[in-house]
Amino acid sequence: MRLSIENLSCGYTRLPVLSGVNLAIEAGEFVCLLGPNGSGKTALLKTLAGILSPLSGQVKLDETRWTDLPVRERAAHLAYVPQAHAPVFAFKVIDLVAMGRTARWPLWAGPTEVDWRAAEQALAWVQMEAFADRLFTEISGGERQMVLVARALAQEARFLVLDEPASSLDFGNQVRMLQTLRRLTRAGIGVLMATHHPEHALRCASRVAVVREGRIRQIGPPNEVLTESCLAEVYRVPFLVSEIFDQQNLPVRVCVPQLD
Amino acid sequence: MAGPAPAEAIARPDMAGETRKSALDLTATARLAQGKTGRLRIAVLTLALAGSVVVSLRFGAHPLSLADLLQLWFPSWSATAETHRATVVALLWEIRLPRVCAAVLIGAGLSVAGASYQGLFRNSLVSPDILGASSGAAFGAALGIMLSLGIVAVQSLAFASGLGAVFLTFGLSRTMGGGHYTLRLVLTGMVVGSLFMAGIAVLKTLADPYSKLPLITFWLLGSLSSVTRTDLWMLLPPVVLGSTVLLLLRWPLNAMALGEEEARSLGIPTGQVRGWTLVCATLITSVAVAVAGVIGWVGLMVPHLARFWIGANHRDLLPVSLLSGAIFLLWADNLARWLFVVELPLGVVTCACGVPVFLLVLRRSQRAWSN
Numbered sequence: 001m002r003l004s005i006e007n008l009s010c011g012y013t014r015l016p017v018l019s020g021v022n023l024a025i026e027a028g029e030f031v032c033l034l035g036p037n038g039s040g041k042t043a044l045l046k047t048l049a050g051i052l053s054p055l056s057g058q059v060k061l062d063e064t065r066w067t068d069l070p071v072r073e074r075a076a077h078l079a080y081v082p083q084a085h086a087p088v089f090a091f092k093v094i095d096l097v098a099m100g101r102t103a104r105w106p107l108w109a110g111p112t113e114v115d116w117r118a119a120e121q122a123l124a125w126v127q128m129e130a131f132a133d134r135l136f137t138e139i140s141g142g143e144r145q146m147v148l149v150a151r152a153l154a155q156e157a158r159f160l161v162l163d164e165p166a167s168s169l170d171f172g173n174q175v176r177m178l179q180t181l182r183r184l185t186r187a188g189i190g191v192l193m194a195t196h197h198p199e200h201a202l203r204c205a206s207r208v209a210v211v212r213e214g215r216i217r218q219i220g221p222p223n224e225v226l227t228e229s230c231l232a233e234v235y236r237v238p239f240l241v242s243e244i245f246d247q248q249n250l251p252v253r254v255c256v257p258q259l260d
Numbered sequence: 261m262a263g264p265a266p267a268e269a270i271a272r273p274d275m276a277g278e279t280r281k282s283a284l285d286l287t288a289t290a291r292l293a294q295g296k297t298g299r300l301r302i303a304v305l306t307l308a309l310a311g312s313v314v315v316s317l318r319f320g321a322h323p324l325s326l327a328d329l330l331q332l333w334f335p336s337w338s339a340t341a342e343t344h345r346a347t348v349v350a351l352l353w354e355i356r357l358p359r360v361c362a363a364v365l366i367g368a369g370l371s372v373a374g375a376s377y378q379g380l381f382r383n384s385l386v387s388p389d390i391l392g393a394s395s396g397a398a399f400g401a402a403l404g405i406m407l408s409l410g411i412v413a414v415q416s417l418a419f420a421s422g423l424g425a426v427f428l429t430f431g432l433s434r435t436m437g438g439g440h441y442t443l444r445l446v447l448t449g450m451v452v453g454s455l456f457m458a459g460i461a462v463l464k465t466l467a468d469p470y471s472k473l474p475l476i477t478f479w480l481l482g483s484l485s486s487v488t489r490t491d492l493w494m495l496l497p498p499v500v501l502g503s504t505v506l507l508l509l510r511w512p513l514n515a516m517a518l519g520e521e522e523a524r525s526l527g528i529p530t531g532q533v534r535g536w537t538l539v540c541a542t543l544i545t546s547v548a549v550a551v552a553g554v555i556g557w558v559g560l561m562v563p564h565l566a567r568f569w570i571g572a573n574h575r576d577l578l579p580v581s582l583l584s585g586a587i588f589l590l591w592a593d594n595l596a597r598w599l600f601v602v603e604l605p606l607g608v609v610t611c612a613c614g615v616p617v618f619l620l621v622l623r624r625s626q627r628a629w630s631n
Contacts, residue, residue, distance in 0.1 A: 049525040075527025082522060088382045089517050089572035099515050103527025108508035110575055155526070 001027040001062060001158050003048075003078070003190060008057035010040065010047040016055050017043050021216055023209055025192055027158050030185045032201035032222070033194040035211030036234060041194040042083070044211075045161050048192070049080035075103035079152035081162040084145045087136055093147050094132040097122055100154035115154075122154035123147070126180060141168035149177065153184075160184060162193040166200065178204050198226055198239075202253045210234060223253050231255060298576040301569075305583035309364070312590045316360045319594045322351060354489070362487040362495060363593045364586040366548045367558055369499040371585025373541035374559025375566065375578055376506045379517040380537050381442055384567070387560035388545040391449035391538070395456035396425020397549035402463045402476045411486070415494065415550045421456075422546030426538075428452050442520070482553035482607030484593050491551045498547040502540035503582060509533055510574040517574070555589070555607050557614030562588055565617065588613075 002024055009019035018040030025031050033041050046052045048059060050071055059066035061077055069077075079100070097119040098111045105111070111119070123129045126146045131139060136147065145168055152160055160181075166174045174197075181191050182204050195201060201208045201222045208222045212234055218225045231239040238258040243251040318324045328348050373388040381390070389395065400421025404414030426449075433441070433448040460480070467473040512533045515523040520530045548555070562585040563577065570576045589606075592613060596604040 046521070049521075051521045051524055071524060071529050072527040075525065080525040082525070085519075087518060088384070089379070089567075091514070091517075091572050095514065095573050096518075099518070099526060102512065102515050105511075107512055107529070107533070110511040 009055040025190045027190045028188045032205035032208045039211045078159040079155035079157040081152045090135045090137040100151035122150040159190040363589045365499045367589025368582045368586040369544040370559040371562040371581040373544045375563035375581040379513045392425035392452035393422045393545040395453040397422030399456040399459045418550035426542045481605030482555040498543040502544040505540045510578045513574045557610045561614045
């Protein structure tokens, strides 16, 4: 299965923040979206999630136009993990995760035993099963982030779109999150993740798209795209990109910022 | 990462880690049992409501004994005179029962409408008259009284005017640009509401201070004292239909309470859910105000209390709000009849009970905000 973005312009008003986007994600691929703040990464992800409508161009799932599919069906194909947020009402974690399966039952129905089990399982995948009966308002930002990922997993969609899922995670949880995502891609799920961590892209993306000044500037394998000059252009600070070797003596590319 | 590899689990959900699966089975069963505690509480509330109805039938200027009530169904029960029996029958069917039914319908309707509005607008300080339904209906009623219309005409005018105010809110909010749609809607509702309040003030100024003004004032305070059986027929269809639709939509409402953007990404047709919720809640509010006048606080306070008791999940919150709203208004009406020799306006009683509770709630939520 293939999610293709063709000549897409997207934005919050009629003025596009990002235009001329051409990008195709295959099921089982891990694509990272890198770019400075306000470059339109979130707008692109929200357009894919059906929250914003495309200003021009289109999104296609195989040969079907994305906008021709009803909301319900889109949710069965693509799950969206928003940036961590503070909710108004104190829902239980397990209820929130079960909401990921909303598209599976008619509008007037609710979750069945199968759905509760799937929700429990999704929590187990992100190692949060102990939090099932806690209130979403009373757990930390990082834990909320993991719960939102669990909700997207419960959705059981072919494509997963994440907006900075690692932003409020501690170092260990960041790594665990990346591992979870990588396992998902191996199971045939296509992942598109916006991130502010170039090292995450270097470590696990199969391709990376660099967004800057309203356009996608470069797409390609992270080792080719994320050079010192590219990173310096995107973040406007100097970077060092180098290779270190792991236990099997395989090269691992790393990047660190250069300080004065 | 420990545990079953998510890869296999996603690909073959039923084969995910055998050891863990039994544990998950257990918790899923526990989850269902939890649903049962919710149902148990709802059953308890239903019983409490039935009990309250029976007790309320006996309250009033002419108290009825249980024997009086029973002999309606079992004529041979007591040896009271046939004339007494006729009085009891008339009292019950013409006055007591319509009043009690109206209290149940209005309390239940306003509470379930309030709970739905609070979820939809993601704000627990929202009441069902947020879009101007109450002020609109109150204006219509005041106008009807000014024009010396009959009671049915006054109520119909109030109902129409309440709906009209909400339509005006919708229309105006569409013409305004910028901002979030829900926020625009609430702001416009406030504007339209105060516009109709101004209209009421004008009518009160112009009204004859000896005949019309007291009528308008009393009507604005809300009362069930003049509810008749015809009122019930006006009340029944909108409240029953509206509440049924709102109850059916309670799971999507959970997702809506996370914000429309998220609801949409979860596969909810947000426009449909929002539209149905608004239409049903508005119908209920307008008809309630048209029949009984402005009864404040019920739609704001009852969902709040219900949320403390049962949690935020609308699956249980809506039925619990519905039942406790009916019980609350029944007892408020009983108090209104019983507290003084002269009957108190119902709106005064609900307000007097509502304010302390609401302050308590505000204190609690303030603590939550400061965390």
